[in-house]
Amino acid sequence: MxxxxxxxxxxxxxxxxxxxxxxxxxxxxxxxxxxxxxxxxxxxxxxxxxxxxxxxxxxxxxxxxxxxxxxxxxxxxxxxxxTTLPRFGYSKPIGTAKMLIRRRISATYKDLPGGQLLGPTFDYTQRLLDFKLAADGEAPTPEVQEFEKEEVVPRVTDLLNEEGLIEPDESIAPDAPVGDITREPLTFPADRDLRLQNLARGDEGFLLALGYSTQRGFGRTHPFAGEIRLGEVEVDFFMEELGFEVPLGTMTVTECQMINQFQGSASAPPQFTRGYGLVPGQGERKVMAMALVDRSLRAEELGEEIDSPTQDQEFVLSHSDNVQATGFVEHLKLPHYVDFQSELELIRKVRKEWQEKREAAEQELIAEAAQ
Amino acid sequence: MTASSLKEQSPEIAARQSAMGILAKASAQDLAETWKNLGLEPNYTVIRPAEIGFVMVRGRAGGTGAPFNMCEATVTRCVIALDDGTTGFGQALGRDKQKVLQAALVDALWQQPEHRDLIETKVLQPLATTQEQAENETRAEVAATKVDFFTMVRGE
Structure with a gap:
C-alpha cells in the first residue's frame, strides 16, 4: 500500500x-x-x-x-x-474518401485512379544530415502542376471490393452504440470500436514494436500497405438546438488501409483481410503500426490461432497507453518510505530466521563430527 | 427525421450549412477582416456566451465501417440574437471566441432577407474564394509530386 x-x-x-x-x-x-x-x-x-x-x-x-x-x-x-472543459458531444464520422489529399500512396497498385501522390515525405531521402538547413533553413518554393479536381478519390480497398477479393467493411445499424473508453473502463473481450479508440491514442513506439513483431513472425499477417493518405477532412456536428448538422471546419488526419493475407473457410471463399489506422495530424508510422496491430487483434474474429503477444487483446490494450504506463512506472520514484520500511522489517526478520536455522544446522554438524 | 433528409428537404438549411462551413473554415484573421469591411454594427444580445469545449471526433473502421471515437477536438461555440429576435450560431474547431462571435453575427444577418445579399458578396464569397484558392494551390503542389514508378523486369 x-x-x-x-x-x-x-x-x-x-x-x-x-x-x-x-x-x-x-x-x-x-x-x-x-x-x-x-x-x-x-x-x-x-x-x-x-x-x-x-x-x-x-x-x-x-x-x-x-x-x-x-x-x-x-x-x-x-x-x-x-478534463477541465465540457464535452459538447460526438461528431458525425469523418469521411476520409472526401479528403483534400496532400499525400496518397499505395504499395499494392502502381496505376491507381487518382494516382500516387508522394506529397511532403521523408521517403526516398538519403537520411543525410543537412548542414544547409542548419545554416539558413529557408524554404524552397514547391513546384506546381495542373490537376484534375476530384471530390472523391476512390480507395484501393474499394477497387478490390468490386471484385469481391477483399472483405468489405462490416455494416452495422446507424444507431448502434459506439463504445467510448473515456467514459467506460475497458473490459475484455473489447469490440473493434473500443480497440481502435485505444490504438488511436496508444503509444507510437509500443505499437511500432508490436507491428514489427507481427512482420517478424509473431502472429504473421502478411501485410501490404494498401493505401496511406494524409490530408484535411471536414468535421460535422449535429446541433440539437438547430436540428441539423453544422460544419466545424477541417482537421488534418492520416489514414492507413493495410491489406493482409487471405483466408477462407468452408463457407467463405479466400479473400484479403484488412487492418485500419487513423490518427489526428500527420502520423504515418503510427497509422501503419496501428493498422498492423488492429489486424492482429482481429485474430479471434477471423478464427486464427492466438499465440503471439500482438494477438492478445488484454496484453496490447492494457499496455498501449503511455500516459497510464508512465504514471505507473514513474510513480516508483515518489517517496515509498513506509512501504519500504515494512519491507525492511520483513527482510530483517526473514534473514534472522534464516541465520538462526543455519547456525542451528552448523551446531548440529559440529556435534555430529564430535561424536 | 435525420439530419440528411432534412438537408434534402430544405435548400435553406443546406445554404445556411454551407455558409456556416465557410465561416468555420475561415482563419480568425480573414473573418475579422471581412467583418470589418462589411461595416455593419448590429445590436445584439448574447444568448450563449462563447464557450470552449470538446467534440469527440469519430472515424469509421476501414473508412466505411462501424464508427469509433478517434480523439477529441477543441471547439468554441456561441449564440447571439439580433434585435428582431433572429438567432445566430457560431461554432468552429479551435479556441477563438472572437471568431465564433463574428461567425454567429454573420449567421444571424444572413438569415435576414435584407442583409443576405450583402453577407454573401462581402463576407462569404471573399472567404470562399480565399479557401478555394488555398485548396487549389495545395492540389497543384501535390499534383507535382504525382509519381509513375516503372516495374523492373527481373534479370535485367
Whole structure:
C-alpha cells in the first residue's frame, strides 16, 4: 500500500523554479513561440495530439514547450486539460474518401485512379544530415502542376471490393452504440470500436514494436500497405438546438488501409483481410503500426490461432497507453518510505530466521563430527 | 427525421450549412477582416456566451465501417440574437471566441432577407474564394509530386 508523505513545499517550489530556468535554457537565445513549434515541429505536435487524444495544434505546441520536448509529458498535459472543459458531444464520422489529399500512396497498385501522390515525405531521402538547413533553413518554393479536381478519390480497398477479393467493411445499424473508453473502463473481450479508440491514442513506439513483431513472425499477417493518405477532412456536428448538422471546419488526419493475407473457410471463399489506422495530424508510422496491430487483434474474429503477444487483446490494450504506463512506472520514484520500511522489517526478520536455522544446522554438524 | 433528409428537404438549411462551413473554415484573421469591411454594427444580445469545449471526433473502421471515437477536438461555440429576435450560431474547431462571435453575427444577418445579399458578396464569397484558392494551390503542389514508378523486369 502506498502511504503519502507531506511537507517539502519549499524544496518542491524551488525545484520547479529551477526546472523552469533550465527549460528556458540560454537566455541570449530567443524563447520559442508556440507558432514556431506548431509550424516547424508539426510531427511532434501530431504525436502529442494523437497520444494526448486531443486535436489542437496550439495546445500541443504549448505542451511540448512546457515539457521541454518530452512528448509523453506533453500528451499527459493534453489529457489533463481535457478534463477541465465540457464535452459538447460526438461528431458525425469523418469521411476520409472526401479528403483534400496532400499525400496518397499505395504499395499494392502502381496505376491507381487518382494516382500516387508522394506529397511532403521523408521517403526516398538519403537520411543525410543537412548542414544547409542548419545554416539558413529557408524554404524552397514547391513546384506546381495542373490537376484534375476530384471530390472523391476512390480507395484501393474499394477497387478490390468490386471484385469481391477483399472483405468489405462490416455494416452495422446507424444507431448502434459506439463504445467510448473515456467514459467506460475497458473490459475484455473489447469490440473493434473500443480497440481502435485505444490504438488511436496508444503509444507510437509500443505499437511500432508490436507491428514489427507481427512482420517478424509473431502472429504473421502478411501485410501490404494498401493505401496511406494524409490530408484535411471536414468535421460535422449535429446541433440539437438547430436540428441539423453544422460544419466545424477541417482537421488534418492520416489514414492507413493495410491489406493482409487471405483466408477462407468452408463457407467463405479466400479473400484479403484488412487492418485500419487513423490518427489526428500527420502520423504515418503510427497509422501503419496501428493498422498492423488492429489486424492482429482481429485474430479471434477471423478464427486464427492466438499465440503471439500482438494477438492478445488484454496484453496490447492494457499496455498501449503511455500516459497510464508512465504514471505507473514513474510513480516508483515518489517517496515509498513506509512501504519500504515494512519491507525492511520483513527482510530483517526473514534473514534472522534464516541465520538462526543455519547456525542451528552448523551446531548440529559440529556435534555430529564430535561424536 | 435525420439530419440528411432534412438537408434534402430544405435548400435553406443546406445554404445556411454551407455558409456556416465557410465561416468555420475561415482563419480568425480573414473573418475579422471581412467583418470589418462589411461595416455593419448590429445590436445584439448574447444568448450563449462563447464557450470552449470538446467534440469527440469519430472515424469509421476501414473508412466505411462501424464508427469509433478517434480523439477529441477543441471547439468554441456561441449564440447571439439580433434585435428582431433572429438567432445566430457560431461554432468552429479551435479556441477563438472572437471568431465564433463574428461567425454567429454573420449567421444571424444572413438569415435576414435584407442583409443576405450583402453577407454573401462581402463576407462569404471573399472567404470562399480565399479557401478555394488555398485548396487549389495545395492540389497543384501535390499534383507535382504525382509519381509513375516503372516495374523492373527481373534479370535485367
Amino acid at each position: 502506498y502511504v503519502a508523505v507531506k511537507g517539502g513545499e519549499k524544496a518542491i517550489r524551488n525545484a520547479h523554479k529551477l526546472m523552469a530556468r533550465d527549460r528556458r535554457g540560454d537566455t541570449s537565445v530567443p524563447s520559442l513561440s508556440l507558432k514556431q513549434v506548431s509550424e516547424q515541429l508539426y510531427l511532434s505536435v501530431s504525436r502529442v495530439m494523437a497520444e494526448g487524444s486531443l486535436y489542437d495544434a496550439e495546445l500541443a505546441a504549448l505542451g511540448i514547450k512546457q515539457s521541454r520536448g518530452d512528448l509523453i509529458e506533453a500528451a499527459f498535459l493534453m489529457r489533463a486539460y481535457r
